[in-house]
Amino acid sequence: MSKEDEGPPGRDGETRVEGDETIVLALLHAAEIEPHPEELVQLVAAFPLVRARAILVRQMNVHGIEPAASSSGEIAAPRTGP
Amino acid sequence: MSDRPLTVAEAAASLRRGEVSSVELTTTCIDRANEIDGELGCFLSRFDSTALAAARAADHDFAEGIDRGPLQGIPVAVKDLIASQEGPTTAHSLVPDPPAPAGVDATTVSRLRQGGAVLMGKTSLSEFAFGTPDPDSGLPIPRNPWAVERWPGGSSSGTASGVAAGLFLAGLGSDTGGSIRIPAALCGITGLKPTLGLVPTAGCIPLAWSLDTIGPMARTAEDCEAMLDVLRGKVQSAGQVVDTEPDQGLTGLRIGVERVHHDGRVGVGDEVVHAFEQALAILAEAGAHVDEVVLDHYDEALAATLIITHVEALAHHRANLRDRWGDYGAVTRNLLSHGAFYSGSDYVAAQQVRAVVRHEVDRLFDCRDVIITPTVGAVAPRLDEDLLAFMPLLFTGIWNIAGNPALSIPAGVVESLPVGMQVVGRPYDEHTVLRVGRVFQQRSDWHRRMPELSTSRRPVT
Numbered sequence: 001m002s003k004e005d006e007g008p009p010g011r012d013g014e015t016r017v018e019g020d021e022t023i024v025l026a027l028l029h030a031a032e033i034e035p036h037p038e039e040l041v042q043l044v045a046a047f048p049l050v051r052a053r054a055i056l057v058r059q060m061n062v063h064g065i066e067p068a069a070s071s072s073g074e075i076a077a078p079r080t081g082p
Numbered sequence: 083m084s085d086r087p088l089t090v091a092e093a094a095a096s097l098r099r100g101e102v103s104s105v106e107l108t109t110t111c112i113d114r115a116n117e118i119d120g121e122l123g124c125f126l127s128r129f130d131s132t133a134l135a136a137a138r139a140a141d142h143d144f145a146e147g148i149d150r151g152p153l154q155g156i157p158v159a160v161k162d163l164i165a166s167q168e169g170p171t172t173a174h175s176l177v178p179d180p181p182a183p184a185g186v187d188a189t190t191v192s193r194l195r196q197g198g199a200v201l202m203g204k205t206s207l208s209e210f211a212f213g214t215p216d217p218d219s220g221l222p223i224p225r226n227p228w229a230v231e232r233w234p235g236g237s238s239s240g241t242a243s244g245v246a247a248g249l250f251l252a253g254l255g256s257d258t259g260g261s262i263r264i265p266a267a268l269c270g271i272t273g274l275k276p277t278l279g280l281v282p283t284a285g286c287i288p289l290a291w292s293l294d295t296i297g298p299m300a301r302t303a304e305d306c307e308a309m310l311d312v313l314r315g316k317v318q319s320a321g322q323v324v325d326t327e328p329d330q331g332l333t334g335l336r337i338g339v340e341r342v343h344h345d346g347r348v349g350v351g352d353e354v355v356h357a358f359e360q361a362l363a364i365l366a367e368a369g370a371h372v373d374e375v376v377l378d379h380y381d382e383a384l385a386a387t388l389i390i391t392h393v394e395a396l397a398h399h400r401a402n403l404r405d406r407w408g409d410y411g412a413v414t415r416n417l418l419s420h421g422a423f424y425s426g427s428d429y430v431a432a433q434q435v436r437a438v439v440r441h442e443v444d445r446l447f448d449c450r451d452v453i454i455t456p457t458v459g460a461v462a463p464r465l466d467e468d469l470l471a472f473m474p475l476l477f478t479g480i481w482n483i484a485g486n487p488a489l490s491i492p493a494g495v496v497e498s499l500p501v502g503m504q505v506v507g508r509p510y511d512e513h514t515v516l517r518v519g520r521v522f523q524q525r526s527d528w529h530r531r532m533p534e535l536s537t538s539r540r541p542v543t
Contacts, residue, residue, distance in 0.1 A: 024423070031396065031422035032404040039412070043419055050392075050420050053385040054428040060382050062434035065441065 020047050086532045087248030090305035094152045097144060104137035104144075104155030107251075108200050111157045115202075115249045118535060121230055123222035124244040126162045127169050128203035133157065136200045143198065152308040154198030159253040161238050162204035163211060164188045164296065165285040173210045173287050174221055176409040177402050181287040188285025190254060190296050190313050197312040202250045205240025211261055211289040212237065212395060213414030214469045223465065226269060227533040228499050232462040233469060235265030237289075241299045242269040246533060252300035252309055258289040259387055260457075260478025262297050263490035267457035267502025270492045270531060272519060273299040274306045275478075277509045278485035281313045290394035293387070293482045302529055303491060303519025310512060329524040333369030335514075337362075338450040343380040349475050350459035354501050357494030358456045361503045364525050365454070365518065375446050375453060377480065383439045387479040389424050389432035396421025413470070436483040443484045447508045452518055457490040457502035477504060487512045491519045492528035500528065 021044045028035065028043070035043060088096065088107075096102045112130050119125055140155035160166060163173040165182035173179060182188060187195065194201065206224040208214060215223045215233070224239035226232040227247040234243040238255030242265030245253060255262040257275040266273030274297045281296045288294055298309030339362060345355045366372050377383070396403070399410075399418050407415060424432075446453060459475035481488040486506050493503035503522075507515035523529050 027422045028419060031400065031419075033419050033422060034404075034407065035415070035419065036407075039416060042416055046416070046420060047423060050423040053388055054424055054431075056382050056385045057389060057428065057431040057435045060379065060431070060435050060438065062431070062438055065434060065437045 020044050023047070086530065087251060087301070089301045090152065090156055090251050090308055091302070093156055093251055094154075094308075097155050098149075104140040104200060105134065107155065108133050108137040108157050108202070111202055111248070111250050114247070118247060119249060121225065121535070122227060122243050122247060122249075123206055123224045124240040124247070124249055125159070125203045126172060126174060126206050126222065126240070129168045129201055132168055133200050133202050136195075140198050140200060150196070150198035151312065152197075153194060153312055156199050156252065157202050157250040158194060158199045159202045159205050159241060159244055159250045160191055160194075161207055161241050161253070161255050163207060163256060163287040164191060164204075164254055166191045166201060166204065168201070169204070171204070171287065174207045175209045175411070175414070176219060176221075177406050179210075179287055179402065182285040186285065189282040191285070193312050193315060194254075199312075205238070205244055205253060207239055208237035208261075209411045209414040210287065210395075210399070211256060211258060212417055213411045215465060216411035216413065219411055225465070226462050227535040228270065229462065230535065231464055231466075232499070233268065233465050235268035235458075235462060237261040238265050238273070238299060242266055242271055242273065245269070245271045245299055245301060247535060248532075252298060252305055254296060254313075255299045256283075256286060256289070257295045257297055257478075257482065258293045259391055259482050260476050262295075262299060263457050263478045263488060263502070263504060264476055266299055266490040267492075268462040268500065270495075270500030270528065270533070271299060271301055272303050272306055272489065272491050272523075272529060273297065274303075274310060274512065274516070275481065275488045276310060276314070276512060277487045278482070280487075280510065280512070281310075288394070288398050290391040291398070292394060293390060295482075302523055303489065303516045304523070306489070306519070307512075307516045310516075327520065329521060331369040332365060332518065332521050335370040335452070335518070336450045337365060337370045337372045338375035338446055338453045339372055340375050340377055340453055340455045342376045344455050344459065344477055347459055347474065350456075351461070351496065353496040354456060354459055354461070357496055357501050358503060361493035361522070361526070362454065364522060368521050368525060373450075375450065377446070378442050379435070379439060380480065382435050383480040383483060386432040386435040386439070387483045389428055390436070390483065392417070392421040393424050393429045393432075394421075439480065440484050443486065451507070451514050453506045455504045455506070457504040461496050461499035461501060481506055485509055487515050489515045489519050491522060492531070493526075494528060495531065500531070
C-alpha cells in the first residue's frame, strides 16, 4: 500500500474518521450529492470498504493487457437508443 | 392443466394439439394472480385486458394455421425496467426515469410480441435493479413463494417468484451482477444471463451501461432456450415448437468445477455445498469429465465488478440523485452515492482488471466446455435480515465482467428452500450451457418442485 493509499495522516482513529468525513463530503459535493446528515454517517462508514476495492484493482498488474483482450472473440456491449 | 403449471414446452405442445387454448392458459394465470399476488408482490402492473386480447389473437392465428413459434399464446411477464407499450416503466421506484417514449416497446418486448407471446404485466424488482426492498416506498415488497417471509432474490425478483408460483410461464429479467441468476436460484427456477451483447438492451433502464444484459427466466433450460431464440432475433421456422431432445448424456463434455472461491467462503452452508456436490455427481454420471479449476484474481474481479457498476450507475442517476434524493429508497441512494468515491483512474483500473479476467477465463476454456459453481452460497435470507450482508455469498458477478453466458438451474433443496447451480460457457456458446442444463433436468426433478404457496392453491383448470 502506498503512502497515498493510506489516506490523510492521523495520530489516532478519531482523526482518521474525521479525515474520511472531509474526503467523503468533498467527493459528494463534487458529484452534486447532498445526503441527509444521518446518511452521511453511513456513507463515511462505507468509505474504507470502497477505498479497499479501489486499492485492490490499482495494485493488480495489468501490464501488457489490451482492451477487450479475448482469444475467443470480441465481446461487444452495444446499446442503441430505443 | 396439471397441478403444477405447464412449462413453455408443454404448453406449446398442448396448444398445438388443441388440448388447451391461449385464452384458457391466460385466464388461469390471471385467476392465480388474483388469488396469490397480493401476498407475493410479484406484479407492479397487470395488463389483464390486453393479455386476453393477445391470447384471443394467438388462438385465432392457431385456428388459421398461422404459427409464430414456441411462444405463441404463452403467458409471459417482463421486469419493470424494460419498456412496454401498455404502461409506464417504473423500475420499482418513485423516481420517474422512462427508458423509451410512451407507447413504445423495448426491442426484447417487441420480439416477444412478434413471437406471439401474451404479455401479462410488469414485475417487481430491486429499485433500479440496485436497492433492496423498501417498506417506506409504499410499493409492493417482492416475496419468495417458498417462504413469504423471505427474499426472492434480486434484482429480477418478481419474474422469478411469478414463474415459481405459476403466475406466468416465463419472463424477462436483466442481469448486471447476477440479477437473473440469483433470484432464479433462490426461487427454484432456471435463468440465463446471455453473453454480453447478444440480446439488445434498447428500451431498458440501465444499471451499468457496459455490463447490463437481458435474458430469459423460466421453469426449465429448454424453455429458456426457446425464449432466447426469440430474444436474439433468430427467425423461427413456421410451426417450430420447443425442441425437446432426448437425453443424449454429456459424454465427452469437459467440466471445470470451481470450489476454491465458493465452498470455503465464510458463510457458505455445508448443506448448500453438499447439494452442489450431489448435483455435480449427476453431470459426471451423464458422462462428463470433471476437473478442478481456479479462477485467478477472483477478489479483484469482484472489486472491479462493483467499481464499474457503482460508477456507471451514478453516471446514469446523477441528475435525479441531485434533484430527487428523497424519492430514492435509502439503500438505493446510499449505494448509488458510492460511485462518487471512485476516481476516473479507479474506473480505468477496474476496466483493465476486467480485460485481465477475460483473458484468464478464456484460458480456462481452452480445455473445458463449461465451468460450474454454486449460484449462491446460502438459501434465501429473511426479509428482515441485512440483505447487503448476504452479498458476499452471491457467486455471479465475475461472469458479468467476463461477459460469458451463465445459467442458474435448480440443484437441490436445503431447509425446504431451493438452491441453484451455475453453468458458465464460452462467449456465444449458450447452446452448450443450455444443453448441460437440459441433460441435468432430464436426470433430476428439482425444477419440477413447487412451493407450498402455489401447490396449496391449485389452478382452476
